[in-house]
Amino acid sequence: MKTVYLIADGMGGWPLEELGGKTTMEAAVTPNMDELAKTGIVGRAQTVPEGMPPGSDVANMALLGFDPATYHTGRGPIEAAAQGLELDPDDLVWRLNLVTVSKLNIDGFMRDYSSGHISTDVSRPVVEALQERLGNDTYTFIPGIQYRHLLVQKGGALTDDAKLNVNPPHDITDKPIKLDLRVFSRSPFLWDLIFEAKEILEDRDVNMSIANSIWPWGQGRPLNLPNFKETFGLDGAVISAVDLIKGLGFASGMEVLDVEGATGLLETNYEGKVDAALNYLKDNDFVFVHLEGPDECGHGGDASEKVEAISRFDSRVVAPMREALKDEEVNWIITCDHFTPIAERTHTMDAVPFIINKPGCEASGVSEFSEKTADSTGLKLENGFELLSFALNNAGK
Structure with missing residues (x-):
């Protein structure tokens, strides 16, 4: 049996007046997810453990079956693994955003965590210039994708910098940065680095984007996860636009399948992701397909775009995969990693709705797939990292 695990990042949300009291999931056109829900098992899963931040790093680790409370060290180390960086055990790896702030002082506000969704061809030379001018034996700037980059601090895990609690920039959109600047100020070298970077970003020969500051956050030691095949007995692959996944x-x-034109935004190569998944499943057992679009629309606070992102997930990912695999025995798992409510414009701790649909499963009896119907079944997995094992081994028995 093939297992198809489809993730619409940040899909869950809260009722909105502008949608007549519906959530974006309820307002979206999702006939394929609704059909799978009607004949499948529907419930909720707590992907973010109590006391941990509700980030995609924590939540997607849980969705892949690994307990974040045991294995999570930070956002930066996960993205470093995507780049295959050779790291020492005591290195501290920071996620580094290129951001736009109103001003880099205690009166400043976070205006844009993504610098207008800066493109990679614009951001990469900027990060390379930062490395050329500021890189040294302690700090190394590593270019990534779009606004998402890395900063490696040699031996930093042995310093107090490892304990600094900086807000993810997407959590403080249009909010003051004063508290975070106070956190940065506890590390004199990091403080200097941020303000030296500001001067470089002001150089129009280096940077023509709206990015005017760097924002290090999500730091931790290098990541070490168990082997997926040894843990679950499946040859598996992940498909995503983002380095986190x-x-x-x-x-x-696992195998990591790159898809040209995958952006992590509403406009992405849906068909390329579907084709890559189907090709992989010809000879293998398990694929994890991740779409970032709903989350980005949630951070942007745009309800209509988030509704559209969820509708496209249904019509351009779920629908073609169902059609292509209609003659196969398939274990469908469909969910989101966390909520990104329009009202909050950031992630929340809500337990996520999920569908499991495979031969022999006993239907939960819901009429559609939404936060409300998932709640109505009374099925809740308190440990979200158990969702995959539940779907593989228990559901339907």
């Missing part, structure tokens, strides 16, 4: 795949020994 790729890093989880690399770290657990």
